[in-house]
Amino acid sequence: MEQTELLAKDDAFIAEALKLRFHPMTVKSAEGCQLQDSNGKCYLDLTAGWAVANVGYGRKSIAEKIKQQYEELSFTTQLSAPSETMIQLAEKLIDLTPGDFDKKVWFGHSGSDANDLISKFVPVATGRSKMISFMGAYHGQTMGASSLSGHSAQAKFEGRGNVVKIPYPNLYRPFSGISENLTEQSLHFLNEVFQTICPAEDTAGIILEAVQSDGGMIFPPVEFLRALREICDTHGIYLIFDEVKVGMGRTGKWFSFEHAEIVPDAVVLGKALGAGLPISAVVGRKELLDCVSAGHLFTASGNPISTAAALEGIRIIEEEQLLANAEKQGNLFINELKKLAEKYECIGDIRGKGLAIGVEIVEDRMTKKPATLKTAALCYRAYELGLLVYNVGIHGNVLEITPPLSMNSEEVVDSLQLLSQAFMDVEAGNIDLEEVKQYSGWG
Numbered sequence: 001m002e003q004t005e006l007l008a009k010d011d012a013f014i015a016e017a018l019k020l021r022f023h024p025m026t027v028k029s030a031e032g033c034q035l036q037d038s039n040g041k042c043y044l045d046l047t048a049g050w051a052v053a054n055v056g057y058g059r060k061s062i063a064e065k066i067k068q069q070y071e072e073l074s075f076t077t078q079l080s081a082p083s084e085t086m087i088q089l090a091e092k093l094i095d096l097t098p099g100d101f102d103k104k105v106w107f108g109h110s111g112s113d114a115n116d117l118i119s120k121f122v123p124v125a126t127g128r129s130k131m132i133s134f135m136g137a138y139h140g141q142t143m144g145a146s147s148l149s150g151h152s153a154q155a156k157f158e159g160r161g162n163v164v165k166i167p168y169p170n171l172y173r174p175f176s177g178i179s180e181n182l183t184e185q186s187l188h189f190l191n192e193v194f195q196t197i198c199p200a201e202d203t204a205g206i207i208l209e210a211v212q213s214d215g216g217m218i219f220p221p222v223e224f225l226r227a228l229r230e231i232c233d234t235h236g237i238y239l240i241f242d243e244v245k246v247g248m249g250r251t252g253k254w255f256s257f258e259h260a261e262i263v264p265d266a267v268v269l270g271k272a273l274g275a276g277l278p279i280s281a282v283v284g285r286k287e288l289l290d291c292v293s294a295g296h297l298f299t300a301s302g303n304p305i306s307t308a309a310a311l312e313g314i315r316i317i318e319e320e321q322l323l324a325n326a327e328k329q330g331n332l333f334i335n336e337l338k339k340l341a342e343k344y345e346c347i348g349d350i351r352g353k354g355l356a357i358g359v360e361i362v363e364d365r366m367t368k369k370p371a372t373l374k375t376a377a378l379c380y381r382a383y384e385l386g387l388l389v390y391n392v393g394i395h396g397n398v399l400e401i402t403p404p405l406s407m408n409s410e411e412v413v414d415s416l417q418l419l420s421q422a423f424m425d426v427e428a429g430n431i432d433l434e435e436v437k438q439y440s441g442w443g
């Protein structure tokens, strides 16, 4: 079917609730770091499909594993009769996750259902009612995960009333307007919260992303993350890291909190874990995940196909040393993006670790006013030129660079050339902003 026809049907049949669009495109096929649309046009991909395709697209060995697994055992409900693949994957995840204590693993289908477990279980396991999370956080769309979130995407929904949200330390846009001593400021805020609406002794857990990705690719000071660990230890509060988006090697380590050399009580995984198949996991303290028997189960949780794909995906990451590649290509991106920033005043900030990179677009560097429509125009123009890039952030003004971790230097250089051309065209006004408005993604 022609792309125009498919898009018309998409418009007619697919719910808006499921749409976050940056350009008019339907995808026909994909291989490595390239996608092909239904008209046969090719694109270099800086999205990895929202950080899912960490090993790239169309891996033959994963396709073989999925086929073999389906032929041998197409399904078993792991809840009542587990398969070897689920158990092997759990063992592997326990090995990969730091923490010298007894751990267990829970499996689900999406980052949202995994964070929903946190929302349900942490209060029950501790016998304390309250949770703390962060403004700008994106933990998912089910009710528990949405309640923990602080992103504009969830702002329209009433969530659970037990969650207190505090500012995330963003050095570029500090909540107080002052970036000096941001860690101290944020800890002071937390302490005020403990003294008033959320006593530490009633607080069950603190959940956060060590890099707030949908919130705008924000990297908090590592001292802040370390201080949170100490505070949680002092008050017997669980510290949970949501690694759904930047985990599985994206920042150059398996998990982004590892850059702060701290150990969480639970780690939430999803997206890239299944190398394209739906699967999520929570790896955490045994006493947390064992606190309610049959308390968060889904019929196809940890199914044999998804777990077989996940095992092969992890094997590829290890064998091809994709963590090291993420670090190498990430440095290349950042160095070149800095050169681009010398040319374009609208680049307010560039930040990143490995292949988790954000480029913040502003009206001007003094006021830092978010240039939301310009950011959408950059995504749109890039798409027209054959490069896929999305935007994130509560103002929708951060270009998010999260390509497959398998991207090579040549592809990085090609992407940068296309991105540079997009900047040139948008700055020259060669783009219809009215057309772009309908593709502003979150906005």
Ligand SMILES: Cc1ncc(COP(=O)(O)O)c(C=O)c1O
Pocket: 050, 109, 110, 111, 112, 113, 115, 138, 139, 140, 141, 209, 213, 214, 242, 243, 244, 245, 246, 270, 271
């Ligand atoms: C950090 C984080 N947690 C959770 C989720 C929700 O994952 P899913 O869309 O698979 O439910 C996302 C999705 O973007 C995310 O970025």
